[in-house]
Amino acid sequence: MTNEQLSAWLDGELDEDAAARCVQALDQDSRQRETCGMYWLIGDCLRGEAEGGDVRARVMAALVDEPTVLAPVARPKVRETPRWMPMAAAVAGVTFAVWMGLSVWSGPVSQQQTQAVAQLPVAAAPVLASASAPDAATADASAEVLADERGYLMAHQASAMGAPMAGVAQYIRTVSVDQTDGR
C-alpha cells in the first residue's frame, strides 16, 4: 500500500475492498501506522483541535497486559424468504391437486362421454338412451351392461394405457371403452 492510498483511505475515498486491504496493510507496517497518525495530527492542527498530549503510547503499553479482545463476528444477513411465499406455494399445490382431480373425474370424462355418444353406432344408442328412461326393464338391462363393463375394466386395469398421475392418485389409469361389440 502506498502513502497516497493511505491518505485516500483516511478521507474515506477508497472502496470497501481497497479499504480492507489498507487496514490489513496497516496491521503489518508500523511506519505506515506512524504516517497515518501524523496525517490525523495534521488534520486536527488545521482545524485547531490539536491540544492535549499523546496518550497512544501509554494506552498501547497498558494494553499489553490486557487479554486480547475476541468478539463473536456477526454472521452476514441471509436474505429472508418473504413469509407469504410458503403459504402461496401450499395454496398453489392444493389448487393444482384439486384441479387435476376435477379434470380427471369430471371434465375429461364428460367430454369423453359426449364424444362417445356422438360416435356411437345406432345399435348402441338404446343402451345409453335407456339409462335415462324410467322404464324398469331397460333400467335392469342398463345396470347389467354397466356391471359387465365395470368387471371388465377392473380385470384389465393393469394393462390399461397411460401412466399413473404422480401426486394425485397413483391407481388412476385411463381406459377406453369400445361399445361396438357390446363390451
Added chain:
Amino acid sequence: MSDREIDQQLVERVQRGDKQAFGLLVSKYQRKLNRLLARMIRDPAEVEDVAQEAFIKAYRALPSFRGESAFYTWLYRIGINTAKNYLVSKGRRAPTTTEIEAEDAEQYDSGELLRDQDTPERLMHTRQIGETVNAAMEALPEELRTAIVLREIEGLSYDEIAEAMGCPIGTVRSRIFRAREAIAERLRPLLDIAPDKRW
C-alpha cells in the same frame, strides 16, 4: 466509505483480536477526547490519565459494541463517565449531564482551557506543532493548499473538491496526499518519535 464506516472497519479488526487497529482509533480520537475531558478536569496531566483509562475501558467493552451508534459517540460517553467517576473519587463535583453531552462533545472549544492549564513545556510543544503546520501550509503551492483546506477544514469529498477546483478526482487525491506529505516532512523532526513510543 464514510468516516463512521472506517471506524467500524477498525472496530471489527479489534474485535477479531487486532490490537494495532485499536491503536489507530486511539491515534485518531485522542486529541478530541482530551478536548472533551478538559471541560471537566482542569489539570492536563489528569486529563491524560482519564483519557488513558477511558480508552482502556473502551477496549474492554469493545466486544459488546455493535455499531448502533458511531464509535466516537460511544467513546465520548465512556470518556464522560470515566471523568465523572474520577471526579467523584477525588471528592470533586462532576458536571451534570446537561452541561456536557457526548453528542455535542465535538462542538466544545476547550482548546483555550487546555492552553490555560498546560505546563510551559507542553504549551511550547503544542505551539511549535501548530506553528510548523502553519509554516508548512504557507510554503505549499496554491493548488495543494486549496485542496487540503477544502478537505480538512471544509470537509468536502474528493468529488466536490474536483468540481470546485475544476480538475480530475485523481489529481485531487494526489494533491491532498502531496500536501500532507509536505507538512509531515516538517513535523517529523519536531515530534522526534522516540523508539519506545513507536508503533
